[in-house]
Amino acid sequence: MWSNEPRSLPDWIEDAYQILVSGTPDQQTELSHDQAQDLLLTHEDFPDEPADTEYAIERLVNSGWLYEVDGKLRITDPER
Template identity: 40%
Template sequence: MNDFTDPRSPLPEWILDAYDILCTHSLTSADGEDVPSVPRERAFEVLCSTDELTLEPEDADYALTRLLERGYLYEVDGELRVTIPDH
């Protein structure tokens, strides 16, 4: 469900589900920082292989692109990192 207090633009539920999957199954702290991250290729593999959501490769790529475009994730040297909004 989209949170109206969240400053990020709303996304379809299935893309938010993909984001939740990435946050709970594949993200680790990057280089000793407190910012959760995952290599983009690993994120793609997780989304294509999870039983929680059925995605074709094109759908997984689209979901990652939309999450990046809408600021849910950002990319640094091939690592996808979680953007933590200020509340």
């Protein structure tokens, strides 16, 4: 069920979303899980633990900030 309330995640996970947005040319770009993890792991402002990247991606998918189709990740609009 959709809600009009803004979606809220911990700051470091929202930062992960911003890193993924800035690392892709547009919201239609598909990323594999490995590509998304590499973007996060190589960014200076993100923890360099693979488990943190996996957790952040999982939370972003579960919260609707990212969506997955055929094993590829796509970016959604967090304002919706």
